[in-house]
Structures are given as structure tokens and as C-alpha cells.
Amino acid sequence: xxxxxxxxxxxxxxxxxxxxxxxxxxxxxxxxxxxxxxxxxxxxxxxxxxxxxxxxxxxxxxxxxxxxxxxxxxxxxxxxxxxxxxxxxxxxxxxxxxxxxxxxxxxxxxxxx
Amino acid sequence: xxxxxxxxxxxxxxxxxxxxxxxxxxxxxxxxxxxxxxxxxxxxxxxxxxxxxxxxxxxxxxxxxxxxxxxxxxxxxxxxxxxxxxxxxxxxxxxxxxxxxxxxxxxxxxxxxxx
Numbered sequence: 022x023x024x025x026x027x028x029x030x031x032x033x034x035x036x037x038x039x040x041x042x043x044x045x046x047x048x049x050x051x052x053x054x055x056x057x058x059x060x061x062x063x064x065x066x067x068x069x070x071x072x073x074x075x076x077x078x079x080x081x082x083x084x085x086x087x088x089x090x091x092x093x094x095x096x097x098x099x100x101x102x103x104x105x106x107x108x109x110x111x112x113x114x115x116x117x118x119x120x121x122x123x124x125x126x127x128x129x130x131x132x133x134x
Numbered sequence: 135x136x137x138x139x140x141x142x143x144x145x146x147x148x149x150x151x152x153x154x155x156x157x158x159x160x161x162x163x164x165x166x167x168x169x170x171x172x173x174x175x176x177x178x179x180x181x182x183x184x185x186x187x188x189x190x191x192x193x194x195x196x197x198x199x200x201x202x203x204x205x206x207x208x209x210x211x212x213x214x215x216x217x218x219x220x221x222x223x224x225x226x227x228x229x230x231x232x233x234x235x236x237x238x239x240x241x242x243x244x245x246x247x248x249x
Contacts, residue, residue, distance in 0.1 A: 025177075054237075056239075061241060062241060063224065063239045063240055063241035063242050064178075064224065064239040065239075066236060066237070069236070079236070111177055111178065113178075119166070119185070119230065120166060120183065120185040120230075122168050122170070122180035122183055123170075123178070123180065123237065124180070125170075125177035125178040125179070126177050127175075127176060127177045128175075128176070128177050
């Protein structure tokens with residue numbers, strides 16, 4: 022089944038403790054993105070990647086890191102999480118061509134206390 | 135800068151009645167427009183898109199959307215609402231110029247279909 026898989030689904034952590042949210046897609050998509058969803062703000066892009074070793078900042082990159090060492094994986098790293106990073110996070114991927122929509126993962130609900 | 139506006143936080147409609155979820159956009163190039171649906175505790179699912187051609191596009195689950203260039207709108211419609219259509223709906227826009235173009239999402243509209 023074609024899908025984007027994120028782990029974990031739920032995570033509660035403490036301020037300052039480094040964490041990684043994994044994302045993997047099995048569709049050979051070139052483009053991958055991370056979004057956070059907050060009430061009243063919709064989805065905001067954190068980072069995106071156009072292919073292996075090609076990443077760039079989205080609208081809200083502060084406090085996050087990403088890497089794209091393999092085409093299928095695009096982990097999101099929070100080096101020192103803070104309470105304002107409590108949010109619902111989505112990974113998404115799409116093919117390179119024009120006009121394709123995103124396939125989204127099921128989301129990771131992160132709480133930083 | 136591109137933007138998307140969904141002016142209604144929530145839309146209530148009786149089951150069997152037609153529904154409309156509104157979306158207006160702003161983009162400098164040719165607009166690529168999308169609608170996504172999010173059910174509780176799930177990721178977003180693609181519903182339909184407008185790239186070029188016919189202004190009325192049809193998508194999944196009986197939904198359709200009408201592209202109106204002069205009004206810069208892309209409203210989502212369905213002739214007869216089902217209770218199972220209750221969900222959060224997001225409109226999104228991308229500049230249709232070449233290369234990678236960022237997708238901008240609206241803030242979402244909660245659709246409540248009342249039995």
C-alpha cells in the first residue's frame with residue numbers, strides 16, 4: 022500500500038530532551054515536507070526537501086532540523102524542544118511533476134512539558 | 135506572497151442539503167488549487183485539484199469545486215451532504231510556475247452535517 026509512515030503517533034517529552042520524529046514513504050516521491058498544525062493557524066511548513074541531500078526552510082523552521090540521506094526517509098529533529106513546539110506534526114510527500122497533491126502521514130501529536 | 139483564505143471556521147448543513155465550503159486565494163503566477171479533508175485523528179487526504187482546463191473539477195466522495203479566476207475563488211461543493219462528510223476541510227494553493235513551489239494551506243473549515 023502506498024503510504025507515508027510517521028512514528029511515533031503520540032509523544033510526551035520534557036523541555037530540552039532531544040527527539041526525532043521519523044517519516045518514511047514507499048512511493049519513490051522526490052518531494053517531502055514537514056508541517057505543523059495548530060488551531061486557528063492551519064498547516065505551516067517547517068522544512069521541505071526536493072530530493073536526497075536537498076533541503077530548505079519553510080515558514081517556521083526555528084528549533085527544527087531535518088536530513089534527507091535516503092530518498093524514502095525524512096526525519097524531523099528537535100534538538101532542544103520547548104513548550105511552544107507542542108503541536109500536531111505531519112509529514113507529506115509528492116512526486117516532482119507539476120500538479121500533484123501531497124500524500125500525508127497520519128500525524129504525530131507532540132507535547133513538550 | 136501567496137495566501138489562502140477560508141472565511142468560515144465552521145459550516146453547518148442538514149443531511150441531504152447541498153453544501154459549499156468557501157476558499158479564496160492569492161498567487162502571483164498561475165494557480166494550482168487543491169482541497170484536502172481531515173477526519174478526526176487522521177492525516178489529510180487529497181480530494182481534488184484544479185490545474186488547468188474545465189473550471190468545474192470533480193473529486194472523491196462526490197465532491198466538486200469551481201474555479202473562478204475573476205473572483206480568485208475555488209469553492210468546494212457537494213449536491214447532497216452526508217453525515218459522514220463531517221470533517222475538517224483545507225484549501226491549498228501553489229504557484230504553477232516551474233520548479234519547486236511551496237504549497238500554502240488555509241486555516242481550515244469544519245463541516246458539520248446534521249442528521
